Amino acid sequence: xxxxxxxxxLRSIAENxxxxxxxxxxxMHNGIKLHEGxxxxxxxxxxxxxNFVLLTNAPRPIQPVKEFLEKMxxxxxxxxxxxxxxxxxxxxxxxFYPLKKFYHIGPPRDFDLFNDxxxxxxxxxNESQYLLCTGLFxxxxxxxxxxxxxxENHIDKKMICTNPDLxxxxxxxxxxxxxxxxxxxEKMGGKVVYxxxxxxxxxxxxxxxxxxxxxxxGDNLNTDIKxxxxxxxxxxxxxxxxxxxxxxxxGIEKVSKQYESIVNFMQSDLKW
Numbered sequence: 001x002x003x004x005x006x007x008x009x010l011r012s013i014a015e016n017x018x019x020x021x022x023x024x025x026x027x028m029h030n031g032i033k034l035h036e037g038x039x040x041x042x043x044x045x046x047x048x049x050x051n052f053v054l055l056t057n058a059p060r061p062i063q064p065v066k067e068f069l070e071k072m073x074x075x076x077x078x079x080x081x082x083x084x085x086x087x088x089x090x091x092x093x094x095x096f097y098p099l100k101k102f103y104h105i106g107p108p109r110d111f112d113l114f115n116d117x118x119x120x121x122x123x124x125x126n127e128s129q130y131l132l133c134t135g136l137f138x139x140x141x142x143x144x145x146x147x148x149x150x151x152e153n154h155i156d157k158k159m160i161c162t163n164p165d166l167x168x169x170x171x172x173x174x175x176x177x178x179x180x181x182x183x184x185x186e187k188m189g190g191k192v193v194y195x196x197x198x199x200x201x202x203x204x205x206x207x208x209x210x211x212x213x214x215x216x217x218g219d220n221l222n223t224d225i226k227x228x229x230x231x232x233x234x235x236x237x238x239x240x241x242x243x244x245x246x247x248x249x250x251g252i253e254k255v256s257k258q259y260e261s262i263v264n265f266m267q268s269d270l271k272w
Contacts, residue, residue, distance in 0.1 A: 002252045002263045005236070010041055011272050013265065019209060020045060021233070023197075023218035024056040024069075024082070026241035027270050031170035034072050038270040042078050053083055053206045057196035057223060059106065059134035059162035059178055060086040060113055083206035085196025086113050086134070089162040091205065092195065093117070093132075097160075101127060105147070105181060106134030113162065125150065131159040131185075133178045147181045151188065159185050159192045164199070165223055169242055198227030217270060219243065221259040229262050236265040 005012060025031060028038045045052050058065050065086075066079045090113060098117060103125040104110075113134055114121060122128040131154065140146040161182040168175050182192045196202050197218070203209060214233040218224020219241020228235035237256075239247050246255045256263045 002237075002256065002266050005265050005267045006271075009272050010236070010267070010270065011044065013215070014045065014048060014050065017213045017215045017234070018050060019207070019212040019214045020050065020052040021055045021203065021206075021214065021216040021218075021228075022052050022270070023220070023224050023238075024054050024058070024065075025168055026219035027217060027238050028054065028074075029069075029072060031168070034074060035269060037272070039074070039078070041270050041272040044272040046077070051207075052081060054078065054081050055197065055202065055206055056082065056084050057163045057165045057177075057202075058084045058086055059089070059110055059196075060084060061090055062087045064112055083202070085164070085202050086110075086162050088202040088205045089113070089160060089195035090116075092193075092201075093160065097130065100129040102130050102132045102160075103128035104132050104134070105150075106132075106136065106178065107138050107141075110134035110162075125154060128154075128157065130157050133159055133161045133181050133185075134163065135178045136176055136181060141176060144176070144180060144184050147184050148188065151185055151190065155185075155188055155190045157190070159190055161192050161194045162196065164194045164196045165220065167242060197223040198230055200227075200231060203227065203231060215265075221256065221261045221263070225256075225261045225263055226259070234264045235262065236267060237263045238268070238270055239266050240268050 062084050065084050069079050101120050101122045103122050161178050163178040165177040166179045168177055186192055216228035216233045217236045219238040225235045
C-alpha cells in the first residue's frame with residue numbers, strides 16, 4: 001500500500017534514511033525551470049545532516065549537466081552532487097572500448113560524451129564496431145521506424161545506451177529518449193548494454209552507498225522506482241511527472257501493478 005505524503009511532507013519520514021537518490025528531470029525541474037519546493041527540500045536534507053545524490057539518466061558527462069543547472073539558477077552546493085548515466089557509460093567505454101569505432105545515434109548536443117575518443121566516431125554505420133545511443137537524431141525525433149530501418153543490418157553489433165528512459169516531459173511537451181531506440185533494437189534481436197537507472201552500476205558509481213538506509217525519489221516507474229526495487233531501497237514516486245495522467249485516471253495502486261513496481265510513498269511534487 002502506497003502512503004501519500006502530500007500533507008505530511010518528506011520531513012515525516014526523512015529521519016529513517018541516511019541517503020536520498022533524487023531524480024532531476026521531473027522532480028527538481030521540468031526541463032525549463034527549477035521547482036522551488038524541491039530546492040527547499042535539498043536544503044532541509046543537508047540541514048538535517050543527511051546526504052543526497054542528484055542521480056539523472058542524462059546521457060552526458062557530469063559537467064555539462066552542472067552548467068545546465070547553473071543556468072537555471074541551482075546553487076553550487078547542490079550541483080556538486082550530480083551524477084549522470086552518461087558519466088557511468090563514459091567510464092565503461094574508456095575502460096573497455098578505448099579504440100573501437102562507433103556510430104553515434106543522438107543529437108549534436110550529446111557530442112561532449114565522447115570528446116575523449118572522438119577520433120573513433122564513424123560517420124558511416126557500416127564501418128562501426130558498436131553503436132552508441134544517447135538519444136534520437138533531431139530530424140527523426142518522433143519516428144522510431146527510421147531507426148528500425150537504420151539498424152536492421154547491424155543486429156550483430158552491441159548497442160551502448162546511455163539513457164534507459166523511454167520518454168521525458170519538457171514543459172508541456174513529451175519527447176522520446178534513447179531507451180525508446182534501444183527497445184526497438186532489442187525487439188529486432190539486438191543486444192543492448194544500458195547505463196542509468198534502473199541498473200545498479202550508476203547507483204554504485206555515484207557514491208559510497210554501503211550500509212546506508214536509502215530512499216530513491218523520482219517520477220518514473222520504469223527507472224527511478226524499478227531501480228529502487230531491484231536494489232531493495234525504499235521508493236517515493238513524484239506523481240505529477242511522466243505518469244501524471246495514468247495515476248489521475250487509474251490510481252497509484254493499479255498503475256504501479258501495471259508497471260510491476262513497488263511504490264512505498266508518493267507525493268504530487270517533492271516538498272519537505
